[in-house]
Amino acid sequence: MTEITQQPASTHDQAVVWIVDDDASIRWVLEAALEDKPYRVKLFDSPTLALKHLSSAPPTVIVTDIRMPDMDGMTFMEAVHEVDAKIPVIIMTAHADLNTAVRSYQSKAFEYLPKPFDIDEAISLIERAIKRQLSGGRVVKHRATASSKQPLNIIGGAPAMQEVFRIIGRVSQLDVTVLINGETGTGKELIAQALHELSPRADQPFVALNTAAIPRELLESELFGHEKGAFTGAHSQRIGRFEQANGGTLFLDEIGDMPVDLQTRLLRVLNDGSFYRVGGRNPIHAKVRIVAATHQNMEQLVREGRFREDLLYRLNIIRIKIPALRERADDIPLLLKFYMSKEAKSLGLEEKHFDKDVEVFLSRLPWPGNVRQLRSLCTWLTIMAPDKLVRMEDLPLEFRQGPTQVVSGDDNEDWPILLRQWADQFLASGQEGLHTQAEPMFERVLIEAALQASQFHRQNAAKLLGWGRNTLTRKSQALGLE
Numbered sequence: 001m002t003e004i005t006q007q008p009a010s011t012h013d014q015a016v017v018w019i020v021d022d023d024a025s026i027r028w029v030l031e032a033a034l035e036d037k038p039y040r041v042k043l044f045d046s047p048t049l050a051l052k053h054l055s056s057a058p059p060t061v062i063v064t065d066i067r068m069p070d071m072d073g074m075t076f077m078e079a080v081h082e083v084d085a086k087i088p089v090i091i092m093t094a095h096a097d098l099n100t101a102v103r104s105y106q107s108k109a110f111e112y113l114p115k116p117f118d119i120d121e122a123i124s125l126i127e128r129a130i131k132r133q134l135s136g137g138r139v140v141k142h143r144a145t146a147s148s149k150q151p152l153n154i155i156g157g158a159p160a161m162q163e164v165f166r167i168i169g170r171v172s173q174l175d176v177t178v179l180i181n182g183e184t185g186t187g188k189e190l191i192a193q194a195l196h197e198l199s200p201r202a203d204q205p206f207v208a209l210n211t212a213a214i215p216r217e218l219l220e221s222e223l224f225g226h227e228k229g230a231f232t233g234a235h236s237q238r239i240g241r242f243e244q245a246n247g248g249t250l251f252l253d254e255i256g257d258m259p260v261d262l263q264t265r266l267l268r269v270l271n272d273g274s275f276y277r278v279g280g281r282n283p284i285h286a287k288v289r290i291v292a293a294t295h296q297n298m299e300q301l302v303r304e305g306r307f308r309e310d311l312l313y314r315l316n317i318i319r320i321k322i323p324a325l326r327e328r329a330d331d332i333p334l335l336l337k338f339y340m341s342k343e344a345k346s347l348g349l350e351e352k353h354f355d356k357d358v359e360v361f362l363s364r365l366p367w368p369g370n371v372r373q374l375r376s377l378c379t380w381l382t383i384m385a386p387d388k389l390v391r392m393e394d395l396p397l398e399f400r401q402g403p404t405q406v407v408s409g410d411d412n413e414d415w416p417i418l419l420r421q422w423a424d425q426f427l428a429s430g431q432e433g434l435h436t437q438a439e440p441m442f443e444r445v446l447i448e449a450a451l452q453a454s455q456f457h458r459q460n461a462a463k464l465l466g467w468g469r470n471t472l473t474r475k476s477q478a479l480g481l482e
C-alpha cells in the first residue's frame with residue numbers, strides 16, 4: 001500500500017481532492033484531468049492508507065471507488081464521516097445498480113458517479129463538491145428504511161439507466177410527487193414500486209391504478225370510492241384506491257388518459273389532502289404519495305387542451321424518463337441473462353444460454369415492446385428452444401425477420417429499399433412511432449461503422465461522421481454505445 005503522489009500546493013486555493021482507487025488507470029485519468037485545476041490532488045491506492053492521513057490533513061473532497069480489496073468504498077466513507085461528517089465523498093462504481101445508488105444517497109455520499117464516467121462530468125461534480133464544502137454547505141442526512149436491504153431486480157447498466165437510478169436514489173426518501181415517462185414495457189411500474197419500497201412508506205400499501213384500463217364512468221368511484229346508493233348499482237359502500245393507499249403510495253398509470261373533470265378533482269385532492277367519496281358528505285383525509293406514469297408527451301396533451309397544465313405542474317415535480325430498450329442496448333444481454341435464468345427457475349426448467357450471434361442480433365433489434373417483450377421472448381425460448389444453446393433458427397419467426405437481417409442484404413445500393421420493406425412491415429404490425437424506432441437504429445449503425453473504421457479514435461470517428469466530437473459522445477451515450 002502506497003501513497004502515490006502529491007501535486008505541489010497551489011498558493012491561491014487550498015482545496016485538496018483525494019482520489020482513492022486501487023485501479024491505477026482511474027487514478028491516472030483523474031489526476032490528468034485535474035492537472036490544470038487550482039487545487040491539490042492526492043492519490044491513494046488504498047482506503048486504509050487514506051484514513052491514516054485523515055485527521056492530520058483532511059481533504060476538501062474525496063473521490064473513491066466502491067470496490068477495493070482492503071475496504072469497500074461505503075465502509076470507507078462511513079469511516080471518513082466518523083472523523084468529519086462534512087467531507088463530501090463522491091462514490092464511483094463500475095457495477096452501479098439501484099441498490100448502490102440508493103445506499104450512497106441514504107448514507108451521506110455527495111454524489112454517485114457511474115463508471116465509465118464522462119471526464120467532464122466527473123470534474124464538474126468534484127468542483128460542485130468543493131464549492132459546497134468551501135461555502136460551508138450542509139450535509140443532508142437521510143433516514144434508512146427497512147426495505148433498502150431488499151435486492152431490487154432492476155437491470156440497468158447503461159448510462160441512461162444509471163441516470164434513472166441516480167434520481168431514484170435522490171427522491172425515494174422524499175415525499176415528492178414523481179412523474180415517470182417511458183414507452184410501454186420500459187419498467188414504469190417497476191420503478192414506481194422501487195420508489196415505494198425504498199421510501200419510509202415501504203411498510204404501507206402500494207396501490208396501482210391504470211387510468212386507461214378503467215371505463216370513464218367508473219373511474220371516479222374507483223379512485224375515491226362511493227357511498228351506498230350513490231348511483232344505480234352502488235349497493236354497498238366502497239373504499240376507493242386513494243383510501244386504500246393511505247399512508248403509502250398510489251401509482252397512477254397512464255395519467256395522460258385521465259378525463260379532464262377527474263383531473264380537476266385529483267388536483268383538488270393533491271392540494272387539500274382530502275376528498276369525498278362519490279355520494280359522500282364527510283371529507284376523507286388520506287396521506288398518499290402519488291407516483292404517476294405515462295407513455296405520452298404530457299406537454300403536447302396540455303397544448304391540445306387534454307391535460308390541465310396546473311395538474312401537470314403539480315405532478316411533475318420530479319420527472320424520471322425511462323429510456324426505451326433500443327436506446328440502452330448495453331442492457332439487452334444483461335436482461336436476456338437475467339430473464340433466462342428467472343424464467344427457467346420459475347418454470348422448473350433448465351436454464352438456456354444464447355449463442356453469441358443471437359445475443360448480438362437481439363441487441364440490435366428495436367424492441368417496440370421493450371423489456372416486457374424481451375421477457376416474453378425469454379419465457380417462450382425457455383419452453384420452446386430445443387437445446388441448452390439458443391441459436392438463430394430457434395428464435396420465433398417474427399424475430400428472425402427483424403430489421404437487422406433485412407438490412408444485412410448483399411447489395412449495398414439497396415438499403416433504402418430494404419429500409420422501406422422494414423417500415424412497411426413495422427406499420428403492418430399495427431405499431432406506431434416509425435421514425436422514433438428507426439432513427440436510433442440508423443444512427444447506431446453509422447456510429448459503429450465510423451468507430452470501427454477509425455479504430456475507436458473518437459476524434460477521427462466524429463470526423464468520418466461529419467459531426468463534432470461532443471455530438472458523437474452525446475449520441476453514443478444516448479444509444480448506450482459507450
Ligand SMILES: Nc1ncnc2c1ncn2[C@@H]1O[C@H](COP(=O)(O)OP(=O)(O)OP(=O)(O)O)[C@@H](O)[C@H]1O
Nearest residue numbers: 153154155156183184185186187188189190371372
Ligand atoms: N430494468 C428492468 N429490469 C428488469 N426487469 C424489467 C426492467 N424494466 C422492466 N422490467 C420488466 O418488464 C415488464 C414490464 O415492466 P412494467 O410493467 O414496469 O412496464 P411499464 O412501463 O409500466 O409498462 P406499461 O406502460 O405497458 O404499463 C415487467 O415484467 C418488469 O418486471
